[in-house]
Amino acid sequence: MDNDTSPLPPDLRPPDADAEQDYERIWAALHRTDEARASEYDVDAEWTQLADRLDLEGDAPSAPEKPTTDRPARPPDQRKDARPSRYARRLATAVLVLCAVAAGAWWWQQPVSVTTAAGERTTVTFPDGSTAEVNGATTLSYNRGFQSFPFVPASRRRVRLTGEAFFDVDNAERPFHVVTPNARIEVLGTTFDVRARTDDDTPETTVALSSGRVRLTPTAAATSSRSGVTLSETGHTSRVVADQAPTSPETIDLKYARAWRDGGFAIRDAALPTVLAELERRFGVPLSFRADPSETTPMTLHYAAEAQVEEVLRDICVIQGLSYRETSQGYELVRD
Numbered sequence: 001m002d003n004d005t006s007p008l009p010p011d012l013r014p015p016d017a018d019a020e021q022d023y024e025r026i027w028a029a030l031h032r033t034d035e036a037r038a039s040e041y042d043v044d045a046e047w048t049q050l051a052d053r054l055d056l057e058g059d060a061p062s063a064p065e066k067p068t069t070d071r072p073a074r075p076p077d078q079r080k081d082a083r084p085s086r087y088a089r090r091l092a093t094a095v096l097v098l099c100a101v102a103a104g105a106w107w108w109q110q111p112v113s114v115t116t117a118a119g120e121r122t123t124v125t126f127p128d129g130s131t132a133e134v135n136g137a138t139t140l141s142y143n144r145g146f147q148s149f150p151f152v153p154a155s156r157r158r159v160r161l162t163g164e165a166f167f168d169v170d171n172a173e174r175p176f177h178v179v180t181p182n183a184r185i186e187v188l189g190t191t192f193d194v195r196a197r198t199d200d201d202t203p204e205t206t207v208a209l210s211s212g213r214v215r216l217t218p219t220a221a222a223t224s225s226r227s228g229v230t231l232s233e234t235g236h237t238s239r240v241v242a243d244q245a246p247t248s249p250e251t252i253d254l255k256y257a258r259a260w261r262d263g264g265f266a267i268r269d270a271a272l273p274t275v276l277a278e279l280e281r282r283f284g285v286p287l288s289f290r291a292d293p294s295e296t297t298p299m300t301l302h303y304a305a306e307a308q309v310e311e312v313l314r315d316i317c318v319i320q321g322l323s324y325r326e327t328s329q330g331y332e333l334v335r336d
Contacts, residue, residue, distance in 0.1 A: 113141040116163070119284020121260075128157060130169045130176065135260050137281035138163020146174075163281075164195040166261055169212075179219070180205040183240040187214045192231075193257040199277055206239045207231060208257035216246045256302060264303040265312060272296040272320060276333070283309040286330030295335075296320050 114124050118137045125131050127145045134140055141160045148154045157176045159167075169176045171189025178185040180196035182203035190212020196205045207216050209231040217228030220243040229238050229246040236249045237257075252268065259266035265282050267275055276287045299319060303312065313324045313331060324333045 111141040111143055111160075113139065115139045117284060118281050124165075126157070126159070128170055128172060130157075130167065132159070132168075133166040133261055135164035135281070136284060138165060140165060161194060161196050162198070164193070164197075164260070166193045166210075166257075167191065182219050182242060183246075184217050184219060185214050186217070187212065190214055197277075199274060202242055204239065204241050206237065208235070208237045208252065208254065210234060210254060210257070216240060218243050218245065255304070259302060259304060259307075262305045263307065264305045265307040266302040268300050269298050270300075271298050272316070275299055275301065275316065279309060279312060282307075285309050287313075288327075288330070288332045290332060291322065291335040 114122065114134060116122055116134050116136050116138050120136050122134050123131060124134060124140060126142060132140060139160075139162045142158065143154060146154055146157045153174070155174065157172070157174055158179060159177070160179045162181060167178065167187070168191045169187050169189055176187045178187070178194055180194065180203070181198055183196070183205035185192070185194060185205075185207055191210040192212070192214055193208040193210070194205065196203070198204070205216070207214060211234060213230065213232045215228050215230045216238050218240050227245055229249055231238060231249050233249075233251065235251040235254055237252050238246045238249050240246045256266040256268050260282060265279070267278055270278070271293065273289065273293055276289055279285070280287050297320070299316070301312065301315065309331070313333070317323050317333065321336060322333045323336050324331050
């Protein structure tokens with residue numbers, strides 16, 4: 001039988017006297033323990049030991065200093081040396097400008113050059129609007145803008161040619177010159193064909209006039225007006241061999257000068273080695289000849305358009321009593 005007659009729940013009932021005494025004894029013990037620990041811990045002594053271990057100066061902690069990023073000021077003379085003067089900056093700028101101008105002038109002085117491979121053709125338009133149809137194995141060069149210096153026109157329009165080209169020159173106040181390895185052609189608004197070859201180390205320049213008027217002069221006597229010839233009629237042609245005087249003008253059928261421009265091939269009164277050299281340039285095919293050239297005769301050939309190298313070789317062999325065969329590198333002609 002339960003003897004608990006208290007009307008309050010157990011968690012709201014006051015503790016009995018024995019429980020209160022137990023609580024007081026526990027609290028007093030805890031209080032004495034905290035005081036004992038506080039009296040036994042010597043702050044100064046602990047800091048001294050820590051400072052000794054860390055090799056710190058001072059016997060007591062101090063507030064850390066505020067970090068700073070300020071750098072010590074440089075002496076006045078050092079600051080002056082580190083910063084270039086206004087004069088030095090201007091001098092450096094002037095040097096850079098002069099270098100840029102010199103580089104531009106050097107680039108401008110380099111001629112424009114066009115080179116075609118054997119069997120290749122192209123058309124070049126010059127700064128004044130004149131044009132040149134360029135045959136294979138040809139190099140053509142001229143000054144940029146036909147100018148001596150930037151924005152300074154040259155006294156003449158000059159083109160250098162090694163190979164063959166057909167020129168259509170616009171009329172202008174300045175003369176137009178075509179310079180070859182051994183001759184000079186001076187023109188003023190005309191159309192003409194120039195062939196400049198150096199076979200057998202002997203330069204040869206041939207001019208065929210289509211329209212207008214030109215003057216052909218050997219390079220060795222370019223300053224002498226009496227050593228040149230003037231071509232003024234359609235079909236007129238003249239030739240300069242080495243440094244000799246030009247041949248007297250004669251009239252030819254212009255189909256021989258025009259054939260290569262139409263895709264054909266033509267040559268007049270030429271020895272077989274010369275014919276084969278022109279064939280190589282026209283078609284870009286190596287040709288060799290295993291016979292005595294003295295046993296051959298000069299030839300005149302003309303193919304109006306769409307000529308094929310084997311077609312020309314067949315006709316050459318019929319005329320010269322030869323035969324040809326294809327090799328790994330091109331074609332070879334031999335005596336039957």
